[in-house]
Amino acid sequence: GAGVSQSPSNKVTEKGKDVELRCDPISGHTALYWYRQSLGQGLEFLIYFQGNSAPDKSGLPSDRFSAERTGGSVSTLTIQRTQQEDSAVYLCASSLWGDIWPGGGDSPLHFGNGTRLTVT
């Protein structure tokens, strides 16, 4: 079946502009995650959605970052007034339900291929 889809795959923007990154999770997956991967680094947690609500926004780096999810499906990550340090690959993942280890069920994270954001 279809995997997690992210668009655009690449985005180049000028410093100070706003950008929107889109994620289409696997159909039926209730949980959605955004991670950021800087060059040569690991994956940094940004935000977690369960349905349309975001019980954990603790990883968002600043108030320039926001995300929403509508219809329990598509999610958009918005970065306002982009800075050069925002340049990274933004990865979206979804899972069947929120608890990765709910006492035995299989609900692994499935990642998209990411959006590579370059701020010039």
Added chain:
Amino acid sequence: GENVEQHPSTLSVQEGDSAVIKCTYSDSASNYFPWYKQELGKGPQLIIDIRSNVGEKKDQRIAVTLNKTAKHFSLHITETQPEDSAVYFCAACGSSYKLIFGSGTRLLVRP
């Protein structure tokens, strides 16, 4: 919160040899430890995982071991092939839903 350290950052092996990547975690409450493989230009893909009630798990040429007492877990790849070349990430589940990732290991398998 959870912190995961991963070593080595790069690993070069001859085709057919074994590769071992090690991770340590800080939160003794963590109970799920997946490994992801990331190829160039793609998102990470789950290759194997282990839960805290199991000490070892194998899937063909890959295996993962977990030492809860020492808070260590490791990925073992035997009979490496050039297509195993990629970046590998370990992770620990620091809460019921959040994965905390290591910094990654770039594995190069020389033909």
